[in-house]
Amino acid sequence: MDQLDDIRSSVYRVSMKLLRLQNLCQMDVVFLGHITAAFVQEGGANLMFDREEVAQTLSTMFHNVSQEVPGQLTAVEQMCTLVFQLFDRTGTNSVSADSVQTLLIVLSAETLPVKYTALVDLSGNGSGSISRSGLTSLLDHLNQIPAAVQETDVFGDVDAAVLTCFNGVWSPVVSKEHVLSWLRSEPPLLLWLPTLYRLFISQSISHSVRCHICKTTPITGLRYRCMRCVNVHVCQSCFLRDKHTRKHKLHHPVLEFCTQPTWRESLLSLVHSTRHALLPHEYAQRRTERIVSSSFKRDISHDATFSSKGLQTEKPQHEQVMTLLNDVRTLQRDKQLLKQQLHDWKRAIQSEQSVLEDKYSGMEVSMETLRKRNMCLQDMLAQALDKMEAGQHVSQPVSMETENTSTPICDTEACPDSEGDVQVITKKDEMIQGTKGPQKTVSVGQERIVERVAQRGCCRKV
Numbered sequence: 001m002d003q004l005d006d007i008r009s010s011v012y013r014v015s016m017k018l019l020r021l022q023n024l025c026q027m028d029v030v031f032l033g034h035i036t037a038a039f040v041q042e043g044g045a046n047l048m049f050d051r052e053e054v055a056q057t058l059s060t061m062f063h064n065v066s067q068e069v070p071g072q073l074t075a076v077e078q079m080c081t082l083v084f085q086l087f088d089r090t091g092t093n094s095v096s097a098d099s100v101q102t103l104l105i106v107l108s109a110e111t112l113p114v115k116y117t118a119l120v121d122l123s124g125n126g127s128g129s130i131s132r133s134g135l136t137s138l139l140d141h142l143n144q145i146p147a148a149v150q151e152t153d154v155f156g157d158v159d160a161a162v163l164t165c166f167n168g169v170w171s172p173v174v175s176k177e178h179v180l181s182w183l184r185s186e187p188p189l190l191l192w193l194p195t196l197y198r199l200f201i202s203q204s205i206s207h208s209v210r211c212h213i214c215k216t217t218p219i220t221g222l223r224y225r226c227m228r229c230v231n232v233h234v235c236q237s238c239f240l241r242d243k244h245t246r247k248h249k250l251h252h253p254v255l256e257f258c259t260q261p262t263w264r265e266s267l268l269s270l271v272h273s274t275r276h277a278l279l280p281h282e283y284a285q286r287r288t289e290r291i292v293s294s295s296f297k298r299d300i301s302h303d304a305t306f307s308s309k310g311l312q313t314e315k316p317q318h319e320q321v322m323t324l325l326n327d328v329r330t331l332q333r334d335k336q337l338l339k340q341q342l343h344d345w346k347r348a349i350q351s352e353q354s355v356l357e358d359k360y361s362g363m364e365v366s367m368e369t370l371r372k373r374n375m376c377l378q379d380m381l382a383q384a385l386d387k388m389e390a391g392q393h394v395s396q397p398v399s400m401e402t403e404n405t406s407t408p409i410c411d412t413e414a415c416p417d418s419e420g421d422v423q424v425i426t427k428k429d430e431m432i433q434g435t436k437g438p439q440k441t442v443s444v445g446q447e448r449i450v451e452r453v454a455q456r457g458c459c460r461k462v
Contacts (some may be wrong), residue, residue: 017151018192019200022150030109035105035108054080054084054100055076058080099141105118105119106142114181116195119123119204130173139162155190165178201320203221207219207257209221212245214243222235222239234254239254
């Protein structure tokens with residue numbers, strides 16, 4: 001049970017531990033009829049039980065259960081040890097029959113109204129009334145049960161609870177109906193008892209929604225629907241450990257569902273959540289307070305209904321009709337408010353749209369200007385590259401003319417026909433010299449000699 005210590009709420013922490021204890025001791029299949037039959041058979045009118053009598057009574061009780069429930073029940077020794085650990089603080093090796101029955105009734109699988117009635121009958125004096133001492137004894141036994149899971153002095157004082165029950169009562173005794181009404185109001189001393197029942201009946205309940213925090217689907221156990229966030233559900237584990245998200249906060253009011261809600265409950269819950277998200281804050285706050293004060297829950301066992309933090313007493317038919325009519329009027333009024341708010345949103349969106357269109361037009365003009373400038377820059381770059389290439393072509397012939405100024409001389413040994421060629425070239429040079437001058441004749445002759453020598457591959461430079 002150490003893994004349950006991280007639950008911050010003391011009420012849920014104690015209830016979760018007692019639920020684990022209930023399952024370990026196999027009390028989740030025991031009902032009030034089995035307990036009463038066992039005490040009638042074994043206890044009789046005895047007021048005090050020793051260990052052997054307690055063990056025998058528990059054996060009879062589990063034997064009666066095994067006749068109806070298949071499987072072997074072997075938790076007699078565990079329950080016997082638990083009884084004496086809680087109620088035999090002085091070590092006398094004996095406990096009262098009322099204390100044993102109180103523990104068995106609390107851990108049984110009965111509905112909460114049946115448990116309340118059985119506990120009140122146990123503390124009564126046989127005349128239909130309960131005295132202060134009888135109620136004090138009952139509350140003492142109930143207040144010791146959380147000690148079984150190492151939770152003591154958590155929920156308050158017994159004497160203070162008795163005073164609240166007898167508040168405004170001048171007689172030394174009160175009726176059973178008065179005590180039942182007080183128990184249904186969930187006094188702080190016994191907050192763990194209705195919470196334990198809600199946890200017990202929700203163990204096998206599956207909700208076909210996804211947890212907003214851990215993304216688990218479906219949710220098993222208790223389910224919590226946020227009254228401020230639209231369509232936000234939280235599973236039992238995340239709620240008990242105070243987990244939250246950026247959207248859903250811990251201070252948001254929630255509705256607890258321990259059973260599958262009806263279609264009407266689901267619709268109303270969705271409408272309330274939508275109001276919180278869309279309507280003005282003040283109106284939503286008033287609606288939240290009204291909803292939380294009258295949160296609806298239904299019991300799934302034996303058609304028994306009762307008022308608690310998680311469950312609500314069924315209303316008479318005419319009250320349900322009046323409530324439905326009020327809800328219809330409220331929905332019509334909310335419809336008008338939503339239409340007005342939607343109209344305001346449309347106008348705001350249209351204004352924003354015109355601003356965005358103007359910005360878009362300006363950006364298009366800027367893009368076109370940048371595109372034209374880019375094309376101009378590309379043309380300028382292409383012209384610069386053309387000029388650079390033209391300059392390189394001009395510089396190459398000048399360098400070749402400079403290299404050709406050297407006089408080529410033919411090697412007579414390597415080329416025997418060079419003499420005749422020189423004579424021919426000389427005669428032509430003389431003819432050219434007579435017409436165009438010596439400077440031009442030398443240049444042309446040199447060029448022709450270089451060409452002839454290059455063709456034969458036997459020239460050298462001086």
